[in-house]
Amino acid sequence: MSKPKSPARQRWRGLLPWLVPVLIVALWQLAAQVGWLSTRILPAPWAVLRAGYELALSGELFTHLGASFARAATGFAIGGGIGFFFGLINGGYRLAEHLFDTTLQMVRNVPHLALIPLVILWFGIGEEGKLFLVALGVFFPIYLNTFHGIRAVDPALVEMGRSYGLNGWALFRQVILPGALPNILVGVRYALGFMWLTLIVAETISATSGIGYMAMNAREFLQTDIVVLAILLYAVLGKLADVAARLLERTWLRWNSAYQPA
Amino acid sequence: MSGIDRKEFERVAEQGLRPANGVAVQVQGAERRFGERTVLSTLNLDIRPGEFVAIVGKSGCGKSTLLRLLAGLDEADGGALSINGKPVRGLDDDTRIMFQDARLLPWKKVVENVALGLPGKKWAVWEAARKALAQVGLADRAGEWPTRLSGGQRQRVALARALVHRPRLLLLDEPLGALDALTRIEMQRLIEQLWREHGFTAVLVTHDVGEAVALADRIVLIEDGRIALDQRVELPRPRSRGDAAYAALEGRVLDRLLTVQALNARNQVRGKVVAIRSDEVLSEVEIEVVSADGRRDSVISTLTTRNLREHPLEVGAEVVAVFKSNEVALALPR
Numbered sequence: 001m002s003k004p005k006s007p008a009r010q011r012w013r014g015l016l017p018w019l020v021p022v023l024i025v026a027l028w029q030l031a032a033q034v035g036w037l038s039t040r041i042l043p044a045p046w047a048v049l050r051a052g053y054e055l056a057l058s059g060e061l062f063t064h065l066g067a068s069f070a071r072a073a074t075g076f077a078i079g080g081g082i083g084f085f086f087g088l089i090n091g092g093y094r095l096a097e098h099l100f101d102t103t104l105q106m107v108r109n110v111p112h113l114a115l116i117p118l119v120i121l122w123f124g125i126g127e128e129g130k131l132f133l134v135a136l137g138v139f140f141p142i143y144l145n146t147f148h149g150i151r152a153v154d155p156a157l158v159e160m161g162r163s164y165g166l167n168g169w170a171l172f173r174q175v176i177l178p179g180a181l182p183n184i185l186v187g188v189r190y191a192l193g194f195m196w197l198t199l200i201v202a203e204t205i206s207a208t209s210g211i212g213y214m215a216m217n218a219r220e221f222l223q224t225d226i227v228v229l230a231i232l233l234y235a236v237l238g239k240l241a242d243v244a245a246r247l248l249e250r251t252w253l254r255w256n257s258a259y260q261p262a
Numbered sequence: 263m264s265g266i267d268r269k270e271f272e273r274v275a276e277q278g279l280r281p282a283n284g285v286a287v288q289v290q291g292a293e294r295r296f297g298e299r300t301v302l303s304t305l306n307l308d309i310r311p312g313e314f315v316a317i318v319g320k321s322g323c324g325k326s327t328l329l330r331l332l333a334g335l336d337e338a339d340g341g342a343l344s345i346n347g348k349p350v351r352g353l354d355d356d357t358r359i360m361f362q363d364a365r366l367l368p369w370k371k372v373v374e375n376v377a378l379g380l381p382g383k384k385w386a387v388w389e390a391a392r393k394a395l396a397q398v399g400l401a402d403r404a405g406e407w408p409t410r411l412s413g414g415q416r417q418r419v420a421l422a423r424a425l426v427h428r429p430r431l432l433l434l435d436e437p438l439g440a441l442d443a444l445t446r447i448e449m450q451r452l453i454e455q456l457w458r459e460h461g462f463t464a465v466l467v468t469h470d471v472g473e474a475v476a477l478a479d480r481i482v483l484i485e486d487g488r489i490a491l492d493q494r495v496e497l498p499r500p501r502s503r504g505d506a507a508y509a510a511l512e513g514r515v516l517d518r519l520l521t522v523q524a525l526n527a528r529n530q531v532r533g534k535v536v537a538i539r540s541d542e543v544l545s546e547v548e549i550e551v552v553s554a555d556g557r558r559d560s561v562i563s564t565l566t567t568r569n570l571r572e573h574p575l576e577v578g579a580e581v582v583a584v585f586k587s588n589e590v591a592l593a594l595p596r
Contacts, residue, residue, distance in 0.1 A: 160365040163333060163353055164423070165379035174378070178369040255369040255407050 043225040048232065051225035060214075065233070067209040068199060071127070072237075075134025076195050080188070083139040087146025087187075091180070104143065112136040113201055125206035130199070137198035138191035145187025149180030182256065185249050192241040200234060211237075284312035284463035285356065285430045287332065291341035294327050294487075301327045303487040304341065314457060314464045316474035318519060319484040325467045328484070329433050332465060333359045345431060358429035360437040364416035366408040366423075373404035376423045394426035395419070398452060414445035418452070425456060432457075434466040438473065450476050454499070471519060475512045476501050483518060491518050513572055520584055530584045531561060535577050538570075545570045549583055 025045050031037040032044030039047065055061035086104065089096040112133060123129035153176050161175040203212020211230050218226035253259040287309035294302040301324040309315050317325045330336040331343055334353045343350040345357070366375045376391035395401050398418040408416060417437055424432060434453070438446045454477055457464050468474055474481045475495060483491035493515060497507055533551035545567045550560050561583050575581070 156361070156363070156365055157367060159335065160361065161367075161378070163335060163359055164427070165353075165355065165381075170379075174370070175367060178367070181369075253369075255409070257409060 039224060040222070041224070043228060047225045048228045051223070052229050055214075055226070055229070064209055064211050064214045067213075068203065068211045068237070071130055071134060071203075071210065072195050072199050075131045075199070076138050076191065078131065079135030079138035080142045080191060082135070083142030083187075083191075084146050084184070087143045087184075088150060090143075091147045091150025092176075101147075104140075108140050108144075112198065116201070116205060120206065130202040130207070133202045134195055134198045137194040141190035141194060142184070142187045145183045145190070146180065149183030149187075150176060152183060153179035181252055182249075182259075185245065185252065188248070189242065189245045192245055193238070196234060196238045196241070283428075283430055283461035284310075285346045286311045287431065287463060287465070288344045288347075289328070289332075289341070290343075292328070292331060292338045292343055293340035294324070294331065294336065295339050301487055302331075302338075305484075305488060307482065307489065309463060309465065312461050312463055314454075314466070314477055314479045316466045316468055316478035316481045317484060318468060318471055318474050318481060318515065319490075320519065321469065323484045324487045325484050326435055329359070329435050329465060329467050332431070333357055333433050335359070354431075355427070356430040357433065358424040358427050358431075359433040359435060360417075360420050360424050362436045362439055364408075364413075364420040366416055366419055368408055370408075371404070372400070372406050372408060372411070372419055375408060375419060376426055378423060380426060390426050391422070394422040397425065397456065398422045412445075414441050414449060417441065417449060421449075421453065421456070425460065428460070429462050431463045431465070434464065434468075436467055436469065439469065446470075446473070447476075451500075453477065458499075471512050471516045472503065474515065475508055476503065481515055483515065491515070509568065510572065513569060517573070530582050532580070532582050533561065535575055535579045535581055536560065538575060538577060540567055540570065543567055547575060549581060551583075 028037075028042070029045050032039065032042065032047075037044075043051075052061065086100060090101055090104075091097075115136070116133070119129045119132055123132060157175055157179060158171070161171050166174060199210075200212055203210040204216050207213040207216075211233050215227050215230035218224075218230070249259045287307070289305055289307040291304045291306060292302050293300070293304060305324075305328065307315075307328075317328065319325045327336065331338050332345075332350065334350055334357065345354065366372075367378070370378070373388060373391045373395065376394055377387045380387045380390060382390075392401065392404055395404055398421050400415060400418055400422070403411065403415065403419075408419065411419065420437065438449050441449060450473060453464075457477075464477075466474070466477060471481075475497070478495055481491070481493045481495060482489055483493070493511070495511065497505070497511070501508055503509075531549075531551045533549040535547055536550045537546075537548040539546045539548075543566065544564055547563045547565065547570070548560050549563065550558060552558055563583060
């Protein structure tokens with residue numbers, strides 16, 4: 001520990017990470033106002049904010065946000081659930097690993113976005129296709145990290161648990177799952193990243209609602225302010241998902257000092 | 263009544279004061295192999311109910327393997343192990359083991375760790391866990407994460423976790439090996455006290471002969487998978503380390519152990535005593551060693567003068583200097 005910092009200095013430290021973004025936005029606004037930057041290329045930040053305000057007033061913004069969020073959550077639940085399940089059984093049973101792992105590793109090496117033409121053929125441009133892509137995108141990070149998490153559980157602790165009368169479900173719930181949790185949550189954070197990425201691509205290709213649809217629609221009418229707004233919304237949603245994952249880490253991994261705020 | 267019989271009688275009388283809780287352990291011709299290597303070969307051992315047996319031996323001699331067989335964590339390749347006449351088959355509810363590392367679950371609070379695997383209603387289980395924690399002097403740390411505890415405290419929690427199951431056989435696999443000297447002595451006292459209170463049978467694997475003499479009714483030395491020495495410890499309890507009989511016995515077992523180690527090429531140098539400098543408490547023995555390339559060098563061994571008197575050495579004697587691999591200190595020459 002170094003010498004105690006004064007509260008004023010600490011406040012400065014808290015603001016420091018925001019210095020660069022604020023400067024960039026200020027410069028951007030200046031460039032747009034002076035006319036260095038054509039609004040066809042990039043609208044002023046102020047114009048983006050106004051577009052957001054107007055869309056919020058009309059309610060359109062929330063319809064699209066809600067549609068995107070529902071897709072993300074459903075796809076994540078389906079893909080994450082299946083990934084978690086396979087991670088558990090393949091991590092826990094050698095037989096299951098032998099049976100499934102090679103197949104899954106082969107599928108993993110196909111970029112899931114390359115399947116888009118096929119997915120459109122299969123599902124048309126409805127919801128199912130998008131959910132399928134999101135689910136596929138989140139499946140692998142969760143599968144891989146759950147698998148490694150289970151494998152990385154200290155065998156000494158498992159042996160101890162057994163010799164103290166734990167087995168089956170109790171052993172899994174009290175020793176194996178908590179031991180694998182740090183890895184599983186790493187998988188969740190990766191998966192959240194993949195989730196937004198997949199959703200953006202899926203929504204820009206074919207959709208009748210959602211933020212991606214909003215952006216593509218705006219592009220047709222040269223509404224650059226709405227396009228930029230959509231991009232910013234994705235950034236905000238991504239950040240929120242990351243905050244949620246951190247919150248999970250802080251509550252579920254309370255025991256692990258590595259996951260506690262300094 | 264012959265002398266031995268009287269001693270036997272006294273021991274039975276002393277044990278009569280303790281709860282008759284322990285089990286009898288019988289090992290007959292136990293064998294354990296790992297691939298080509300035979301770790302235990304036709305080992306026989308009888309342990310009476312409530313007896314405290316210490317197993318010593320150099321590392322890799324099979325002492326921990328024997329303990330794992332008794333715990334039901336491993337299976338013997340031959341021979342028979344039985345507890346109270348029943349053959350050992352897998353884990354037993356009456357047997358608990360304490361490992362070298364405490365093996366506490368870091369994601370459970372101290373009290374939850376102690377309550378691990380206890381059947382029953384949650385409040386009853388926690389109550390029992392709290393009582394066990396109080397017995398090892400850690401009642402006030404019940405709500406903490408294990409990572410907050412020191413090494414000695416963690417082992418005390420592990421001891422409480424073992425005791426809360428009311429084991430009739432407690433197996434201790436070098437549980438104090440990683441602790442500092444003071445904490446170790448404290449833990450030894452605690453283990454002895456709880457053993458007297460609970461009356462379980464205890465089998466302690468240790469590399470510390472002093473610890474074996476302090477705690478055990480019997481010291482068993484294992485060498486190459488067989489029992490090489492089975493030594494009763496007749497010292498009255500509580501034992502004090504300063505005691506002459508204590509030191510003599512420790513020296514005897516240590517001697518036997520070192521002879522065994524001298525046959526082992528690791529961690530030893532052969533040489534000739536060239537000087538002995540004795541002080542009141544400590545003595546130095548200088549040994550001249552000749553290395554493979556013909557260079558002469560000297561090793562100076564410091565030991566207690568009392569120990570030196572018990573094992574007289576003369577200048578010119580051929581000796582083997584043996585040292586523990588984990589207690590070698592390296593320093594740059596001045």
